[in-house]
Structures are given as C-alpha cells and as structure tokens.
Amino acid sequence: MTAAGSVTAAGAGPAAGPRSGAAGAAQARRVSWSLSAHARRLLTLALTGLVIAVLTGRPEFAGVAAPAVVLLACWPVRRPGSVTVAVRASARQLVEGEQAAIIAEISGHGDLAVQASIRTAPACSAGPPADRAAASRAAPAPGASVSLRVPFQAHHWGIRRIGRLEIVLRDRFRLSEGRVSVELPRIECHPLPAPLRGRIVLSRLPSRLGEHPSRTLGEGIEFAGVRQFVPGDRQRRINWPATTRSGTVQLNTFTAERTQNVVILADATANVGDPGATSLDLAFRAAAGTINCYLAAGDRVGLVVYTDRLSWIGPGLGRRHFHRLMDLLLASQRSEGQSASLAGLTRLPRAALPPGALIVVFSPLLQPRLVEALRDLRERGFSVLVVDVLTAAPPRSRDRVAALAQRIWRLEQQAIRFSLTELGIPVVHWDGRQSLDEPLAPYTRRVMLTGRT
Amino acid sequence: MSGALARARATAGAALLAAVTIAWAALPAAGARPGLRVALVVAVASAVASLAHLAIGEAEIGGDPFDPLVVRVAAEAVRLVRVPPWSEVMIIATLTLEALHRSRPWHTGVLGVALLAYLLTAHLAQTSPRPGTLRPQLPVLAAGLGLLILAVGAAALPRPPAGSAAELLRVLAVIAAVLAGGLALPTTRRPDHRP
Numbered sequence: 037m038t039a040a041g042s043v044t045a046a047g048a049g050p051a052a053g054p055r056s057g058a059a060g061a062a063q064a065r066r067v068s069w070s071l072s073a074h075a076r077r078l079l080t081l082a083l084t085g086l087v088i089a090v091l092t093g094r095p096e097f098a099g100v101a102a103p104a105v106v107l108l109a110c111w112p113v114r115r116p117g118s119v120t121v122a123v124r125a126s127a128r129q130l131v132e133g134e135q136a137a138i139i140a141e142i143s144g145h146g147d148l149a150v151q152a153s154i155r156t157a158p159a160c161s162a163g164p165p166a167d168r169a170a171a172s173r174a175a176p177a178p179g180a181s182v183s184l185r186v187p188f189q190a191h192h193w194g195i196r197r198i199g200r201l202e203i204v205l206r207d208r209f210r211l212s213e214g215r216v217s218v219e220l221p222r223i224e225c226h227p228l229p230a231p232l233r234g235r236i237v238l239s240r241l242p243s244r245l246g247e248h249p250s251r252t253l254g255e256g257i258e259f260a261g262v263r264q265f266v267p268g269d270r271q272r273r274i275n276w277p278a279t280t281r282s283g284t285v286q287l288n289t290f291t292a293e294r295t296q297n298v299v300i301l302a303d304a305t306a307n308v309g310d311p312g313a314t315s316l317d318l319a320f321r322a323a324a325g326t327i328n329c330y331l332a333a334g335d336r337v338g339l340v341v342y343t344d345r346l347s348w349i350g351p352g353l354g355r356r357h358f359h360r361l362m363d364l365l366l367a368s369q370r371s372e373g374q375s376a377s378l379a380g381l382t383r384l385p386r387a388a389l390p391p392g393a394l395i396v397v398f399s400p401l402l403q404p405r406l407v408e409a410l411r412d413l414r415e416r417g418f419s420v421l422v423v424d425v426l427t428a429a430p431p432r433s434r435d436r437v438a439a440l441a442q443r444i445w446r447l448e449q450q451a452i453r454f455s456l457t458e459l460g461i462p463v464v465h466w467d468g469r470q471s472l473d474e475p476l477a478p479y480t481r482r483v484m485l486t487g488r489t
Numbered sequence: 490m491s492g493a494l495a496r497a498r499a500t501a502g503a504a505l506l507a508a509v510t511i512a513w514a515a516l517p518a519a520g521a522r523p524g525l526r527v528a529l530v531v532a533v534a535s536a537v538a539s540l541a542h543l544a545i546g547e548a549e550i551g552g553d554p555f556d557p558l559v560v561r562v563a564a565e566a567v568r569l570v571r572v573p574p575w576s577e578v579m580i581i582a583t584l585t586l587e588a589l590h591r592s593r594p595w596h597t598g599v600l601g602v603a604l605l606a607y608l609l610t611a612h613l614a615q616t617s618p619r620p621g622t623l624r625p626q627l628p629v630l631a632a633g634l635g636l637l638i639l640a641v642g643a644a645a646l647p648r649p650p651a652g653s654a655a656e657l658l659r660v661l662a663v664i665a666a667v668l669a670g671g672l673a674l675p676t677t678r679r680p681d682h683r684p
Contacts, residue, residue: 072616073576073612073615074608074611074612074615074616076574076577077576077577077580077608077611077612078608080574080576080577080580080581081580081584081604081605081608084580084581084584085584085601086664088584088585088588089660089663089664090660090661090664092588093660094588094592094594094597094644094660095594095640095643095644095660095662095663095664096592096594096597096598096601096640096641096644096645097584097587097588097597098640098660098663098664099597099598099601099636099637099638099639099640099641099644099663100584100597100598100600100601100604100637101601102601102633102634102636102637102640103601103605103630103633103634103636103637104605104633105633105668106629106630106632106633106636107626107629107630107633109668110629149622151616206616208625208626209625209626209629210612210616210622210626
C-alpha cells in the first residue's frame with residue numbers, strides 16, 4: 037500500500053498528473069489547396085513569354101512560353117476536399133533525448149503523392165520528412181491508405197507538446213499542393229536518470245524481507261558467524277571444520293536480509309542555472325536516477341516534491357510505482373509560476389515519511405523554509421542526506437556594492453551548508469556531469485548510522 | 490545525410506543554371522537597348538535571393554522572444570528572403586534582358602530551355618531531391634520543347650518586308666499554335682474511382 041497526497045497553502049488537493057492520449061482516432065480533415073511554387077514559376081514564365089512576344093512582335097518568346105503553357109494545360113486536376121488522418125505516437129512516455137516516431141495513417145488521398153513533416157514545439161526536434169511518391173498509372177484501390185513514420189526527439193523533461201504534423205498532398209505534375217495540419221498528442225518526457233550504482237544502506241532496517249544484509253541474525257545468505265548447536269537447529273548448517281576443531285557441534289549463522297524505506301525529496305522551489313542544466317533539471321534527473329537505483333534493489337521508495345505546494349507518494353515497490361513517481365515529478369511542472377506561498381510549512385507530513393526511512397534530498401538549498409524542514413526532520417530522528425544541485429551563482433560585477441552583496445550571499449550559502457552538517461545532515465555537491473556515485477561514495481561504501489548524533 | 494547531400498547538389502545545380510541563364514541573356518552587352526544594366530542588377534539580386542531561399546529551406550531560425558540580437562537579425566533576413574517571390578522576379582528580369590537585345594531566335598530558344606531546366610532543378614531542391622519525381626512531366630515537357638523548336642524555327646525564317654500588323658499577326662499565330670498544341674495533347678486525367 038502506498039499513500040499519496042498533496043498540500044497547498046490553501047489546503048489539500050489532488051496530486052495526480054494529467055494523462056493525455058498518444059493515439060488519435062481517424063478523422064476526416066479538410067485539405068486546403070493552393071498553387072505550388074513550381075506552378076507559380078511556370079505560370080510566370082508562360083505569361084511573361086507571351087506578353088513579351090506580343091509587345092515586341094518576336095514569336096520566339098512564345099516558343100519560350102510553350103513548355104510551361106503545355107504543362108499547365110495538361111494539369112490533371114484531382115483534388116480531394118478532405119482526407120482521413122489517424123495520428124499516433126510510437127511511444128507515450130519517453131526519456132530525455134530518446135527518439136520516437138509519429139505514425140500517420142492517411143487515406144482518401146487517391147493517387148496523390150503524400151509528404152508528412154513535423155513542425156515542432158520548443159524542446160522537441162523532428163527528423164526528415166517522410167513521403168510516399170505519387171501512385172503509378174494504375175488506379176489506386178478505393179480507401180487505400182498510406183502509413184508514414186516521422187521521427188522526433190524530446191530534449192527536455194515535462195509533459196510536452198510535440199507540435200503539428202504538416203501533411204502535403206501533391207499531384208503528379210506537382211503543380212498544386214494540398215495542406216493538412218494536425219495537432220499532435222502530448223507526450224510525457226521523463227527526466228534522464230542520473231547514473232547511480234551504489235546504494236546508501238542504513239544500519240537499522242525495518243523488519244521486512246529485502247535484499248540488504250542487516251545487523252540482526254536471520255535466514256539470509258550473508259555469513260555472520262559460528263555458534264554452538266542447540267536442539268532444533270537445522271543440521272545442514274553445521275560447520276564441520278569448526279565442529280572438528282572444537283569437539284562440539286558448531287553451526288553457521290547468517291544475517292537477516294531486510295528492505296529499507298527510502299524517501300526522495302526533490303526541491304522544485306528554485307530553478308536557476310543554464311537552460312537544460314538548471315538546479316531543477318539536476319534535482320529531477322538525480323531523483324529519477326535514485327528512484328531507479330533503489331527500486332531495482334527491491335527497496336520501497338517514496339517521493340516528496342517540494343514546490344509552492346507539497347505533493348508526495350508514499351514508499352512502494354515495482355515498475356508501476358516507478359511510473360507513479362515519475363508522474364508526480366512531471367505533475368509538479370504544472371504548478372510552476374503560481375504565487376501561492378507555503379509560509380509556515382516547515383514540517384513535512386508524517387504520512388509521507390515512514391519511521392526509520394532514509395531521506396535523500398536534492399535541492400539547491402535556496403529556500404529557507406526547506407532548510408527549516410530538513411532541520412525538523414533531523415530532530416525527528418530521520419537519517420537525511422542532502423545532495424546540493426546548485427551550479428549557478430550571481431554574476432560577477434565590478435560594482436563594489438554588488439561584489440559585497442555577492443560575497444554575503446556566498447557566506448550565507450556556506451553557513452546553511454555548515455549548519456546542516458553540524459546537525460548531522462551530510463551535504464554533498466553534484467554538478468550533473470559526473471555520476472551520482474562520486475559525491476555519494478563516502479556514504480555508499482559503508483553502512484550509514486541511523487539515529488541522532 | 491544522403492537526403493541533405495542530394496538537396497545540396499540540387500541547390501548547387503540551380504545556382505549554376507541561374508548563373509548560366511542570366512549570363513546567356515545579358516551577353517553581349519554591346520548593342521542592347523537602354524535598361525540592360527537595371528534588368529541585369531534585378532536579375533542577379535533576385536537570383537541570389539531565390540538561391541538563398543532554396544539553401545535555407547524551411548529551417549526555423551529563432552522564434553524565442555529572448556533570442557540575442559544576432560539571431561533576431563538573422564531571422565528577419567530569412568523572412569525577407571522567404572516572403573517575396575524572388576524566382577518569379579528573376580524569370581521576368583531574365584526574359585526582359587533577352588528582350589532588350591535584337592532578335593536572335595535560336596539564342597532565345599536556348600535561353601528558354603535553360604530557364605526551364607532552372608525551374609525544374611529549383612523545384613527538386615525545394616521539395617524532393619529525387620529526379621524520379623519529375624518523370625510524369627517528361628512526355629508533356631518533350632511536347633512543349635517540340636513547340637519551342639517550332640516557334641523558334643518560325644521566327645528564324647526570313648521575313649518578308651511588311652508592316653507591324655503583319656508581324657503581330659505572325660506572333661498571334663505562333664501563340665495560337667502553342668495554345669492549340671497544349672490543348673490538343675492527350676491529358677493524363679483518369680476516371681474518378683471515389684464514390
């Protein structure tokens with residue numbers, strides 16, 4: 037069972053993200069016809085040649101106009117008023133930088149050549165247009181359809197508009213063009229998970245079967261020691277070399293294997309830095325990587341998104357839970373720009389934080405309320421680790437006052453990090469370029485002690 | 490990649506044909522009527538702009554309100570290249586250049602063929618770099634070229650001394666022949682199979 041919730045300044049609200057369909061039903065679309073650029077040029081050549089021929093009395097100019105006139109005279113005028121278009125995306129959920137394709141099924145176009153291309157929205161790019169040449173002289177079967185595949189790529193996480201699909205129909209002589217424009221479905225682009233292999237394991241784990249060897253003895257496979265045999269023990273665990281040496285029956289003991297609860301706290305209150313590598317981008321990519329890593333180890337992972345409202349999903353397991361957590365990350369994007377204040381919300385709700393959970397925070401530490409909330413978490417006995425994702429600083433200035441202000445800002449930032457460290461909250465820095473393993477290495481190589489220090 | 494290469498090849502071919510066409514129409518400069526220089530400048534400028542349009546294609550430049558000045562200037566320049574019908578201006582200017590010279594029927598006929606080749610190459614560069622897309626037009630174009638040769642041949646015949654009315658009649662007869670040839674050609678229209 038997992039719990040989900042959301043807190044706003046005004047009260048509680050839903051945290052579920054929007055789910056837009058990636059597949060579209062076939063619809064009849066009106067075709068808007070116009071002369072092609074080729075036809076306009078031929079028409080210009082024909083008219084200019086004929087006018088000059090009449091004005092100057094030189095028949096050779098009429099000859100210059102002849103090929104264009106003949107081509108325009110033989111123009112096969114077959115213009116369907118509408119075509120049926122069904123559009124779907126090959127994938128509904130993508131990861132940043134992953135390529136997918138729009139598949140367009142077009143019917144009712146007759147023997148016209150069809151070309152499809154994507155006019156992309158920001159943060160997306162499209163591959164080359166896909167086309168199908170005009171049909172041969174044989175008449176096409178009525179209702180025959182053509183399937184075109186146009187690749188595209190989403191470059192930034194979020195619930196994104198891909199753009200519009202532009203379909204161009206051309207006759208055999210390419211003299212007229214019919215255009216159809218179709219709004220493409222939205223896609224969910226997940227943040228690219230930061231690479232992370234090592235896991236932080238707490239010294240005290242809840243009594244739930246899992247994969248982490250705990251300090252207590254149990255039925256795991258990690259060797260813990262040898263003790264004397266007592267009636268009722270399983271004979272297959274007798275340690276024969278130790279038994280031979282000591283003269284009494286000795287038994288192997290093993291550690292219990294437990295799971296742990298991990299809560300990821302992603303701070304979305306600030307978004308500073310270079311586009312594509314802002315503090316919010318890094319926080320979400322690191323959160324996605326950490327969620328991936330712990331879920332793969334069979335741990336229960338929860339997520340708290342701290343923005344102008346607080347949304348969370350309690351710890352859970354499995355692939356489906358991963359998608360729920362990703363949905364929550366993407367849903368937080370919608371609240372960007374709202375001015376609702378969370379003044380006074382410095383205590384995270386108990387429902388989001390199971391007892392004894394490891395809390396990994398990804399934050400630029402620019403929000404004083406969050407720093408207070410971290411302090412409160414530590415006082416409540418949680419094991420907290422902060423990954424600082426701030427990679428930007430105020431621009432340097434020659435102005436004395438501005439330089440002084442920048443220095444004060446830096447001192448404040450150092451003071452925040454120092455005070456957290458003094459409270460027993462380790463703070464490490466991640467710049468988004470290296471693997472997350474590097475800053476977390478001191479804590480993944482040994483067991484992290486729980487409880488207050 | 491091969492698509493981009495083919496497109497670049499078609500654009501380069503269009504550039505070469507535009508240069509040849511304008512030079513063919515402009516030369517020789519001696520003995521031409523006044524206005525040759527103006528027509529030449531217009532033809533060259535419009536050819537450069539239309540080739541720039543072909544090279545840029547439909548690529549989107551800028552569009553963000555926070556784009557730097559250089560990008561905004563580039564976007565404005567691209568808009569200036571895209572919006573006016575430069576190719577059409579070039580065709581008119583080139584034919585005007587030819588008209589400013591004295592009558593030379595075979596020279597004008599070659600110019601007509603070069604202009605047609607330029608139009609087809611520009612069309613390939615703009616839409617699809619596969620020359621196979623022009624195959625359906627070839628029979629009709631061949632018929633048109635036959636009419637061109639007929640018209641040029643008629644113009645090259647020694648003309649009897651006559652007034653302007655007789656010349657106008659001759660021109661109108663050629664135009665009528667061209668139009669009749671166009672209408673007499675079998676069309677490629679097929680019966681409609683749609684319900």
